[in-house]
Amino acid sequence: MGTGPAALVIGSIALACGPAGGDVTGGHGPEGAAPGERAAPGGHGAAEASEPGWRLESFRDLVVEVPASWEPAPAPGGDWCAAVEGRPEAFPDKPYVDSRGPYRAEMALGCFSGEEEPDLHGGGVPREYWSPHVWFAATPAAGGIEKVPDGRVSSNGWSRLVRTVGSAKVFVLTDEAHLDEAGRIIASARQAEVDHHGCAASSPIQAGGFVRPPAPFDVAQLDAVDTIAVCHYDLNSPVGSPGLLASRELGGAEATALLAAINAAPVGGGPDTPDTCAKNTWGNTGIVLRLTTGGSVHEAYVYFDSCFGNGIDDGTTLRALTTDNCAPLWSGRVVHWGGSAAPFRVCHPGSVPAVNPTKTS
Template sequence: MTEPNETRDDRAERAFREGLRHHADEPDFEPLTLPTAARGRPRLPRWLPVAAAVVLLAGVAIPLAIGQFSGGGSQTSAVPAGARAPEREPGDAASGPPTVAARAGWRWESYRVLSYQVPDRWGYAYAPRADWCADRAKPPSEPFVALATELLPIRTIGCPGDLPASYLQTFVSVRSVTDPDRGWKLPAGWKSTASKEVDGYVVEVVHTDAYATVADQIVASVRPIGEIDPNGCPARSTLAVATTAPDAAAARRVTLCQYDLRTMPAQLVASKRVSGDDAATVVRAVSTAPIGSGPDDASCTSPGDTAALVRRWKGDSATDVVVRYSGCRGNGIFGGSADRQLTEWACEVVLQPPLAFTTGHGRAAKLCAPPKEVPGPNPTPSR
């Protein structure tokens, strides 16, 4: 109905508002939210038992049953229909890296050339590989992000191509488009959803129909990694730091970055944001280790396959510490106020999934190899 003295513009505005009110009553209506750059809400690490890994200690393959580091939980609770920036926490403006916000209830993962989002409640575990029949490890009870893509050695064993469905759980991984198939066929009732290619890689979700919507949302979130990933790690790094920076003992936000040393400069393969007491624990572990370097293995010369970068944030600036653990020589903690020796504690708190230990030599490997069993359902990284 036209109001007295109402102009054409007035009528158009009123019709627009009435249309919004009408659609707001519909069950699937959501207001438009423009994507913005914001600092994401951190998630604390929670560790739950799962799968088996193969770790090379001084060139010998030793199977180790390790734990799944998980956010636990169900599918539906972490799948909001719309994307919006997470809320800031007190102190974010002065204690964290600049990041691109993930949708609420989700987090960023990165691998080499791309980044993508997964529900916060998805944990980490090892996905079945071509040697799946060697351990016949049961899958975790919840969906997960696959660890150590391309980095974990595969045993030369002829496993059947028909993987039983009981050995499978919904998971996401990053695969090179030039890699051979995964080494097993999808069981009946399972399918894969893959993203568009980004510089030779795709994100792939292996899932049942129950997770089809989540799989579509994951692959839709894929983006080129850029120079800095959404968690604050450089996509490429020379891993060169000066031993002059203070130890930043008061840092309450840390980014953990893991790099493939077989590429030059080293290429990012995993990243994780850590905050609060857990960040302070990481800082203490790398800044209180004994002065020096090592331990090294004089019987070989390999520089190792991976290394980690610990970024300690103050505002938008970071001081970096390099942790080397996989080589025969050159191991230790470098940066901060002094070079330091590698310790079991430093390995434990730095190599939190998705960072993963895969190869090593001598004493350094013994310090950093994951334990055969993870005590309790939710152990803390502090000692």
Template sequence: MTEGPEHHDRAELAMRHAQARRADDLEPRQLVVGHHGGRRMTILGVVAAVAATVIVAAAVTAVVRAGQEGTRPGAGATPATMGTPAPEGMRSVSFADVEVDVPDTWIDDDPPRSDWCADGAQFTGPDQPYVALDAGEVMVAAIACPDAANPPGFPEEPVSTWAPHLWFEQSSGGVDGTETFAGWTLTTRTVGEVTVRLLTDEATADDVERIVGSVRRVSVDAAGCEPTSAAQAREFVRPPAFDVTTVQATEISVCSYTRTGTEQPGLLGSHVLTGDDASDVLAALQQAPAGGGPNRPGNCSPDYTGTSVLVLRLRDGPAAVGDLIVYSDSCYGNGADDGTTVRALTLDSCAPLWGGRVTWPGGDGTTLRVCHPRR
């Protein structure tokens, strides 16, 4: 089943964002493309992101070398300060160059899937307030559930599957304001090129003003991530060089970007590792073997470089000490790069990076085993 063009309006900002955290069951099954209220959801194969192609070894070697040598500079200048923290009882979520504060009890999760009516459907949406993980790569049953005929702008699934939530869209020139339907209220606010939509019920009505009132454009989000990074380039790039084995870091900002080019903000989500979590990841990065990987270049086309990238911003107290660029969703060019050495992704250095609004984009089975192992 193929989505119509009206469901692809967010492709330039948010294509290929992953739904890998539910990939524990990898048995072959019939898949279709799903959608939710204009949020694009496509299928990215876990075993190979594109059709496997037999390629000449010499060509592969040249491409891999280009990926490791890369283009400089990559992540750009590293700011020494974080963004503005959320007020007490709130947390900040960001997309592109827009940030919003939501109650800290709101979780991050997927909206209902297009196969909500399937017999024995395993996921019909959260049952508590949440921030939608947009443009997720989801596996759904090959079934066309009936259209609920809800008003434009509201989720397309039946009201019975709804929960209060917030989601981001690329602006399509619509009108901001408030609409009501079946006891639910939809509040829309557009800032720049991003539209924020907030669906609330009677229990969450008091949250609307403080959430919508917090919508703002930022140059650095609360996690310390910039809206645009040179790492968004479609080709492999390298960060300003430092040596990760010689530094200390008390926290790591994990910034996820779509690789659709650097012409517009591409931040998909962010979170911060602190304390033992940051120390353990840093130690794993420092101990990882040089050379990059895991790679299996025979599994994809030589011009396929992946669709997303992580920038890891290392900080020691308030001081930024360097950025690493992490590629993980191609079948070559994978690794964590400090601009001096490209190191292999390992279970301890890759798996802990994904969390909150930073989700693994899928990729070759070799990276699956170290970046999203079966729990």
């Protein structure tokens, strides 16, 4: 195949696209640095957004540009009728990026909208609760969503645009007012081995079983940190296949505070309640923290949704989860959907966890 620009035609919209991965570099850190190696400051596997007012979002090995004003928020799902109670404001009323993940809790309800038009949104959600938004799905995926064909389908002033890139699909639901933005979002999708925060599409943490970081270090020896990337992975995706769910990055005072909180945590891991589950289980997701300082990159693993094995592991020492070192991890599309109650309460003080099934060996 050639490497020049291609034209992607979606419905009646012609969009200029570069080659998949055309501005993406390989590796596992700044300028391709592996954990524990030094690299020149700056730069990640995927390029920054092409112009101000846009940002990048990643899912598995897909990176896409979205308007900065489209903030992450949970889209209504199949249990939409339980949340409404006559309150349309229960759902986003401005364009957004769906922050729901594959292990979100959803009530088993038979919500019925009574509409016969094509369900471009999914979940049978009535049109009155629709807002333009972006969402992602793995291919293949449970529920058959990966079978939705690429292209554009329109009905009654709404359109759904779909494009497959690598092992993921990106969807955009849009009204006519945001059709140009939707077209640009779809056209920007590209494949990347490493996203804009330095998070690899696939990580050794996906081996499950509370595997330890392959490049041990002592986080207590770090006097300072420039940035900390939070890379959220699906532990049900085999190692070597894309499992990245979302990422974000902390810098400045936030990164400094998180480093201090990790070092202040008690040694030994936890909180754990091992008598509440089988010994051959572990959580559905895990986090890789990429700590960058002076061009050096170190990776620590965070486990948080099992009844045992929880904590922050630098490969040398396992430290306990505390509110100060766990609560700052969650924001945007990096979402803790549920799991064991003890770590959830520490990471989300004042919240009630939604219990999700855990993976078994």
